[in-house]
Amino acid sequence: MSSDRTVTDVLMGAARAAATKKNRLSSASQSPAQAPSSPAKKPKTLEDSVVSSDEPKKSGATDPFLELKKKGSDFDPRAAANWKDGEPVPFLFFARALDLISNESGRIAITDIICNVFRTVMAATPDDLLPTVYLSANRIAPPHEGIELGIGDASLVKALAEAYGRKEEHVNKQLQVECGSMWQELGDLGLVAKASRSSQRVLYKPQRLTIAKVFHTFRAIAKESGKDSQDKKRNHIKSLLVAANDCEPLYIIRLLQSKMRIGLAEKTVLVALGQASAYTEVLRAASSKAQVPPSDEAAKIIKQVYSVLPDYGKIVPALLRVGVLKLSEACNFSLGVPVGPMLAKPTKSVSEILDKFQGIEFTCEYKYDGERAQIHYMEDGSIEIYSRNAERNTGKYPDVVSSVSRFKRPAVSSFVLDCEIVAYDREKKKILPFQVLSTRARKGVILSDIKVAVCTFAFDILYINGRPLLHEQLKVRREELYKSFDEEPGEFYFATSITSNDLKKYRSS
DNA sequence: CCTGACTGCCC
DNA sequence: ATTCTGC
DNA sequence: GCAGAATGGGCAGTCAGG
Numbered sequence: 001m002s003s004d005r006t007v008t009d010v011l012m013g014a015a016r017a018a019a020t021k022k023n024r025l026s027s028a029s030q031s032p033a034q035a036p037s038s039p040a041k042k043p044k045t046l047e048d049s050v051v052s053s054d055e056p057k058k059s060g061a062t063d064p065f066l067e068l069k070k071k072g073s074d075f076d077p078r079a080a081a082n083w084k085d086g087e088p089v090p091f092l093f094f095a096r097a098l099d100l101i102s103n104e105s106g107r108i109a110i111t112d113i114i115c116n117v118f119r120t121v122m123a124a125t126p127d128d129l130l131p132t133v134y135l136s137a138n139r140i141a142p143p144h145e146g147i148e149l150g151i152g153d154a155s156l157v158k159a160l161a162e163a164y165g166r167k168e169e170h171v172n173k174q175l176q177v178e179c180g181s182m183w184q185e186l187g188d189l190g191l192v193a194k195a196s197r198s199s200q201r202v203l204y205k206p207q208r209l210t211i212a213k214v215f216h217t218f219r220a221i222a223k224e225s226g227k228d229s230q231d232k233k234r235n236h237i238k239s240l241l242v243a244a245n246d247c248e249p250l251y252i253i254r255l256l257q258s259k260m261r262i263g264l265a266e267k268t269v270l271v272a273l274g275q276a277s278a279y280t281e282v283l284r285a286a287s288s289k290a291q292v293p294p295s296d297e298a299a300k301i302i303k304q305v306y307s308v309l310p311d312y313g314k315i316v317p318a319l320l321r322v323g324v325l326k327l328s329e330a331c332n333f334s335l336g337v338p339v340g341p342m343l344a345k346p347t348k349s350v351s352e353i354l355d356k357f358q359g360i361e362f363t364c365e366y367k368y369d370g371e372r373a374q375i376h377y378m379e380d381g382s383i384e385i386y387s388r389n390a391e392r393n394t395g396k397y398p399d400v401v402s403s404v405s406r407f408k409r410p411a412v413s414s415f416v417l418d419c420e421i422v423a424y425d426r427e428k429k430k431i432l433p434f435q436v437l438s439t440r441a442r443k444g445v446i447l448s449d450i451k452v453a454v455c456t457f458a459f460d461i462l463y464i465n466g467r468p469l470l471h472e473q474l475k476v477r478r479e480e481l482y483k484s485f486d487e488e489p490g491e492f493y494f495a496t497s498i499t500s501n502d503l504k505k506y507r508s509s
Numbered sequence: 510c511c512t513g514a515c516t517g518c519c520c
Numbered sequence: 521a522t523t524c525t526g527c
Numbered sequence: 528g529c530a531g532a533a534t535g536g537g538c539a540g541t542c543a544g545g
Contacts, residue, residue, distance in 0.1 A: 106526065107531070150541080152516050230515095230542065258517095263525095265532055371519065391518070434520065438538050442518090 065096050068116045069109070072279065072295070075116050077123035089121055089128040091209035091244075094135060095251045102262040110263050111272050118276035122320070130316045131215035137269045138258055140218045142311040143390040144338050147222045151233060151256050156189055159234045160253070163241035164196040171196070189257065193241065193249035206243040214240060214252065221256075270306055273316075274299030277324045298324040307340035308333040308470070310390055333468050335414060336376050338386035363474065366496040368457050369434045370422030373397070375456075377404060377415045379466075396442045397421065400456055407456075407492040412484050416463035424455035426490045431455070458485065459495035 067080045083090055097117045101110050114136055121132050134140060141147040157175075161168045174195075175187035217236050224232040240252050254260050278298035301324050305315060309331045318330040333339065372388035383401045385393045394401065400421060408415070423432035423440070432452075440452045461481040462469055469477050487493050 108527085148517065150516065154515060225541085227542080259533085261533070263532065267531060369520090387519075389518075435537085438519065440539085442539055 065100060068097055068100055068113050068120075070116070071112055073282075075119065075279075077116070077120045077280075080116060080120045081124040083124065085124050086127075087125060088210035088212050089125050089132060091211050091214050091248055092246060093117075093120075094132065094211050095246065095248045098251050098260070098262060098264070099247045101264055105263065107263065107268060111268050111275070114264060114269060115272035115275045115279075118273055119279055122276060122280045126320050128211055129320065130312060131212045133269065133273060133312050133316055134215055135211060135255060136264065136272075137266045137312070138255055138260055139266075139312070140215070140222055142313065144310070144386060144392050146392050147219070149218065149222050149233075149256060149258075150225070150229075151221060151237070153189060153257065155230065155234060156237065156253060156256060159237040160189070160193050160196065160241065162234070163238040164193075164200050166196055190250040190253040193253045194247060197241070197244060197249045208245070209240065209243050209248060214255075218255070267303075270302050271299040273319070274302035274324060277302075277319055281323050281325075301325070301327055304328065305331045309337060310340060311337070333463070333470065335378050335416070335463065336384055338374050338376075338390040339416065339462055339470070340390070341372075341388065361499060363497055363499045365459055365498075366457075368420040368422050368495065369431070370420045370437055370457075371434075373400070373419045373421045373456070374462075375400070375404065375415075375417040375419060377408065377412075377417075379414050393442075395444050396440070397454065398445050398447050399450055399454060402447065403456070403488065403491045407485050407488045409484055409486060411465075413465050414463070415461060415465070415484065417458050417481075417485075418460035418462060420457045420459065420495065422455050422457060423452050424490060426453055429490065453490075455490060456492045457495045458492070459497070 064080065064082060067075065070076075082093060094117065097113055101113050104110050104113070117136070118129065118132065121129050140149065157168060157171050160166070161171050171192060174192045175189060177187050217240055221233045221236045224236075237252075237256065241249055244252055251260075275295040275298060278295040302315070302319075305327050309315065315327070315331055319327055322330050371393075373393065374386040374390075376384040376386070378384075383394065383404055385397050385400060387393045421437070423434070423437035424430070425432055436452055437454070440454075441449070458481060460474075461477050461484065464480050464484055469480060472480075482494065485492065485494075
């Protein structure tokens with residue numbers, strides 16, 4: 001097949017370009033393989049004439065999507081929206097924006113683009129802001145809810161092959177890139193998907209994808225489990241791929257891989273969301289000369305709020321309801337929801353700088369070779385344990401859960417404790433390496449089945465008896481820590497720390 | 510039942 | 521966790 | 528030098544198929 005040659009060449013070139021983030025070609029303009037199915041000649045169905053322009057006009061000099069690259073107040077959300085107010089946001093709008101981002105290397109430019117996407121959605125279809133934010137952050141649910149896609153490259157190759165009527169081996173061959181005498185998996189499955197789609201003859205045009213549709217399909221994929229779940233997941237994916245056009249397949253695949261690799265990740269999304277609401281509110285408050293939130297101030301607020309309430313399902317609606325400035329009031333820290341690790345540090349004030357430069361006094365802690373854990377103890381006595389990345393680990397550590405009542409002092413009715421859980425040999429009273437800990441069972445563990453004993457080392461406390469300590473100095477938190485718990489041999493210790501000006505003591509980690 | 514392929518999450 | 525990149 | 532993004536090794540859990 002001659003078409004395959006073309007496709008492969010495109011893929012290899014693009015894969016290399018993507019590997020070194022320099023000199024990348026526009027994925028939108030680079031695709032000769034896609035040219036045959038140009039949108040210019042396509043009065044195929046009624047939908048096209050009714051809904052019309054969901055794609056930029058190649059003929060005119062102005063590409064509407066370039067509007068998204070404008071900065072701050074130069075950007076007009078109205079001009080960027082190519083759908084009617086209140087209608088579902090087309091997925092193509094989002095995919096095109098990602099394509100634009102993929103051609104940028106600087107984070108500022110990337111932030112601007114995704115910010116403009118949010119502003120456009122806020123202006124035209126605010127109901128779709130939540131799924132838009134979720135897709136941008138490449139998430140389908142808050143981390144502590146434990147909802148997973150359960151999809152990897154292998155399943156995607158299968159789905160892709162079926163959806164586009166290709167042989168699986170064929171797809172796999174395209175994925176490989178020759179590197180000297182070796183064959184490596186350097187290819188990009190997303191690009192394979194895009195190329196496969198565009199080289200495929202499409203007989204009828206399916207209903208076009210919306211952001212909400214894609215997002216909800218992702219959730220549906222995650223929900224499938226048990227017997228034949230793989231078939232069901234694959235069918236969901238196929239339904240998306242079949243309905244996808246232009247660069248949509250590329251980003252559907254990459255979202256499902258959780259590997260966007262275009263320089264857009266969660267931090268940037270948070271910043272952009274803050275900036276977007278700042279600009280949107282400026283416009284809204286233009287007549288009533290309310291105070292204008294500087295966009296980076298708004299970004300800080302969003303970051304802050306997300307760190308104590310990592311749940312877009314709560315943040316985004318609140319943002320639309322009350323605006324950025326009052327967001328902190330609407331979204332508070334709550335027990336049972338894991339706190340992001342960033343805020344667990346003292347405020348950057350004079351003391352920190354003094355410590356750094358004068359070296360008079362500083363605190364260093366032993367680096368325990370275990371697993372980070374955030375223990376929440378609720379007023380009703382229930383307990384949750386979260387990992388470093390806010391995954392729910394309660395079912396992995398029933399022994400830790402049961403030991404809490406022993407090391408917690410009676411007067412303590414609630415807390416959030418930052419710890420390191422370490423594999424421990426009780427006979428020899430020795431800490432075991434991470435390798436040992438990692439062999440422990442992870443789900444639904446029951447006390448009597450535990451093979452690898454564990455010891456908890458607490459190094460910080462973020463909340464105690466109804467009082468958040470997130471904004472307190474380390475010293476204060478440390479005092480609270482020491483007076484709220486008791487060490488329990490082999491089960492619970494305070495992390496060893498040294499506060500001094502002696503550099504030599506810093507060696508032992 | 511058991512085995513292998515696959516996936517996600519820890520560092 | 522480490523490595524790489526833009527600022 | 529810093530912050531954010533991308534990437535790697537090694538493990539248990541899940542599912543499909545013999």
